[in-house]
Amino acid sequence: MATWMFWRGKAGSGGEGLDLYQYAYLAGGSLRVVESAVVFLTERGVLSLRAARLRVIGEDRPGHPIECAVLVACPRSKPVWEVIEAVRHSSEADELARGLVSLGLVGSRRRKPTRAGRRRLETAASAGHVPAYALHGPTALARGSARRGLFGTHPVPDGLGRTLIRMGKALDDDCGHGTDSSAAEGGFGGGDGGGGGGD
Known part of the structure; x- marks a missing residue:
């Protein structure tokens, strides 16, 4: 399951092709990178995202370091915010x-995209090389199921919770989980959507 092969392509004028997670970083920093990995792995049946928890369910093991880090972070069912x-x-x-940074696409001090990085992302996005969730975060996923839940007192950063509610709903619909008695208690909760600005 080589993610970088799925999303590799020439993203600029003669420049080196970037992978899904490099584009995600340019769009929204490290938070967007991890959100994108969760979405990608869930869509491919490697992770289950239910009741605000992630669990490894598939037998495929990805080769991308970010995806491997996600799987290592949840050897058992684990709250998504912790992962x-x-x-x-x-x-x-x-x-x-x-x-x-070494490619000149992110500044070395604040690690924000440089002008070249922003152009690279715009070009790739215009060409359709980057999935919407990597560009805009989980808010780009379709809304769906009535399944909801709360993080309760878990220390979810402000702004992340509602984003994760939408992610959980969209992924449940995509996976055909629908709603049931337990679903009414599951899902995500809290803050305003936006899914990941930069670091």
Whole structure:
């Protein structure tokens, strides 16, 4: 399951092709990177995202370092916010950012996209090389199921909760989970959507 092969392409004028997670970083920093990995792995049946928890369910094991970090972060059922925070601050995410710095697409000090990075992302997005959830976060996923839930007192950063509600709903619909008695208690909760600005 080579993600970088799915989303690789010439993203600029003669430039090196970037992978899904490099584009996600340019669009929204390390948070967007991890959100994109969760969406990608869930869509491919490697992860289950239910009741605000992630669990490895598939037998496929990805080769991309970010995807591997997500799976390592949830060896058993784990709250999604814990997985996201762990991988955001992982060596794999840092390595991805440093690679973009070396390409001149992200600044070395604040790690924000440079002008060249923004142009690269715009070109790739216009060409359809980047999925909407990598560009705009989980808010780009279709709304669906009535399944909801709350994080309760879990320390979810403000702004992340409602984003994750939408992610859970959309992924449940895509996977055909529908609603049931337990579904009414599951899902995501909290803050305003936006899905990941930069670091």
